[in-house]
Amino acid sequence: MGRKGIEDRFAIEMDAYLKGIKSSNKLESEECNELLELGKALSDKDFSESSNKEEVFNKTLKNISKYKGEDIMKKSKGTKHPITKVASFALVCILGFSLMQASFAQDVINKIVRTISLGHITIYEEESSEIESYPVPSKLKGKVFDKDGNPIEVFSKDNAGNIYTADGEKIADLDFLTGEITTVAQWEKEKEEYTLVVENISELNDYTCFNVILPSYLPEGYEFDRAEFFKDENGIVENTKYIVLYFTNEKTGKYIYMQQRFADEETAYETGADKVEEIKINGVDAIMYDERNIDWEANGVIYMLNGREITKNELIKIAESIK
Incomplete structure (x- = not known):
């Protein structure tokens, strides 16, 4: 069977x-x-x-x-x-x-x-x-x-x-x-076979069906590293609803992870956490959970931000700089 x-x-x-x-x-x-x-x-x-x-x-x-x-x-x-x-x-x-x-x-x-x-x-x-x-x-x-x-x-x-x-x-x-x-x-x-890696910030919006906005604030030592896109069945990336972003501290090797999605039923998701806090990001309702993740939706885009080595206040500051 x-x-x-x-x-x-x-x-x-x-x-x-x-x-x-x-x-x-x-x-x-x-x-x-x-x-x-x-x-x-x-x-x-x-x-x-x-x-x-x-x-x-x-x-x-x-x-x-x-x-x-x-x-x-x-x-x-x-x-x-x-x-x-x-x-x-x-x-x-x-x-x-x-x-x-x-x-x-x-x-x-x-x-x-x-x-x-x-x-x-x-x-x-x-x-x-x-x-x-x-x-x-x-x-x-x-x-x-x-x-x-x-x-x-x-x-x-x-x-x-x-x-x-x-x-x-x-x-x-x-x-x-x-x-x-x-x-x-x-x-x-x-991952190498099915993802497209883009290191030029000016090219990010060439692949998505929505406007990608990067944070204007990052903690000291962190810089934009790369974006990753998932190829379709034909091996191409065009008008995709997903982008994964990495911001890396070269000295420590630590990184901040962010995913942005075009907000619709296909990209909707559910998750669970032990510690959940309702906060505001630029006046929009957001959720901080397990003190290292912030998820929110604004202007038709879903934002998922993870900073396992970043303090709570720094994580909020990063999120608020996306506008």
């Missing part, structure tokens, strides 16, 4: 469970049954003040796709193009190995305290759960190791972002269903 067939079977079995229909059917593979059992366990939990099992399940499915990069660079329905993988890697570099955060459904496990919507941006403020680890699925056992070469039996926050192959290559992505592993080196090779 193909991947789509497995997903359909998984959805059917979970739908039956949510409706109270008991089934002894088993999916075709052990790892699928592991996910099915986890899905059932998740649906039995009270995640919010007004628990709704169907909503929980739907969000679980959305987050399965989220961790595979689907929500980062949405394409037309069908097989995922490598562009989505490259886009997902861009966030892996910034946020760490998100797939390893407790389980594949980390956002669902957490209790949602409140939901904030800003145009095409939805942020869930969450209360961290007590679940801090997740057993390595059968398909990945014996394939993942720590930096010292010791086999990993449990994924946890302690080893998130530091998973390696038996040969000591750092891992960028794992597939819980198939056991497929993608190393950082493989990611970078794909």
